[in-house]
Amino acid sequence: MTALLEIENLTIRVAGQTLVDDVSLRLDVGERLGLIGASGSGKSLTALAVLGLLPEGARVTGSIRLDGKELSGRSDRELAQVRGRRIGMVFQEPATALDPLMRVGAQIAGPVRRLTGATRSAAARRAVSLAASVGLPDPEALVRAYPHQLSGGQRQRVGIAIALAGGPDLLIADEPTTALDVTVQAEVLRLLDDLVRERGTALLFISHDLAVVAQVARRVAVLADGRLREHGPVAQVLHHPNDPVTRALLEAARRTSWHAPAAEAAQP
């Protein structure tokens, strides 16, 4: 079977430095993969490469295929057909990802029109239903609000609604909950989980937080210094890590976190 997304021997060099080094990853239809790494590990660059959004001057070698079709090396115009329509993206900072001067509804309706060719009024209606589907309260009133009138969690829900506007087959979420409070993070993770499950959307979830990744992904890949160190099912990687980098990350996560006693008792 052809993978939905297949990254092969991806190498990214910027200013003579190799920031992503020979990374290969595969994501099947509806699958959920977590990409873990510390800052500077190359996880965000990998995601940007898939979208063709790397900074100017970045040299890319290797192959990125969507449904078997090569994305790497295609023109920006061709990639614009893929972005939003086939691949949606949720960014870390919902406050800066949205246009502060534009009503929330218009920011959702814009990509709906561009990606689906809907009429203005149909797109406006679709914006309301998307706002409702990401759990925004009173969606009909909320689409008329500006981003600053929303809470951080609500803004990230708007970001997710925009990412879903084109009905993508793959959602890439880059640290989507890092800027959020822990209770809000839990809600947004649950929402993402529900949405990709309902729609059969594949998810590439990027985070430095192993516990967060373990919650949404079924498989994880660990990056360090641009190299893929380990790759496998969540349970295997988190319980029997083979690579010293993964082991060190896990050790640090366990040593700095709080482990809920109730969670242990609740497990059968």
Added chain:
Amino acid sequence: MSEASGLSDTAAGHGVLLRADALHRSYPLPRYRLLGPQPVRHALRGVGFELADGGSIGIVGESGSGKSTLVRLLLALDRADSGTVTYRGRPVSPGRPRTLRWFRRDVQMVLQDPFASLDPRMRVADIVAEPLESLDVPGDHAARVTELLTSVGLDAATAKSRYPHEFSGGQRQRIAIARALAPAPRVLVGDEPLSALDVEVRGQVMDLLRGLATDLGLALVLVSHDIGAVHRLCEQVVVLHEGVVVERGRTADVLASPADPYTRRLLAAVPQLPDREQV
């Protein structure tokens, strides 16, 4: 830190260092109507706690809980509408630097962002020496800087003449800690000092803070949304929600059996790594 096992020690004469009592602070909100009362946001509504000498307390809360307002009041950077902050029994509130010198020598802080909190144009030696100068601390400042940089695990000889941008995030936070420790304070207030760091570095800086607290008998106020950090570093915890203390007690007790519904919701939301055994 085992000495500071909480209220009993306070009562037993360890002494209260820093005390917040019934703090209220509200901010005016923009007016949308010409008439009627000025809208206000109540950031703190009667918050109080005590920090014992050598003790450690975590102030836990999310955005809008009043954490940042509380930090400003504790450091005498802002004035409460009502209520008091006292240090060793003396009230503290914003004032001229000279009149607060005694307080600044004793109570220092470390901020969240090691990239923003260090002056990029100053050499590390000058950054660390700055509080020694401004607070008129007597003694050999150069020798003290070397001692401080060494105590936070940096190579003083090479670090001194460098600029902040030459260091990683974790090293910068070590520099910020060295700077805070310069006047030999009794209390260190950390405002999310670990949040901007990668998990491995976070562990190292946590160890450093714990070690320093033990070695120097430093009392610690850790303001954080990070339950893990509070769990690892603080004997006592105060849970702040919408400007009110909803729960307080020994950290171990509160985390094991939270009584308040908000605390329960907060703890339930903390992402958990799967158990080692459960494969």
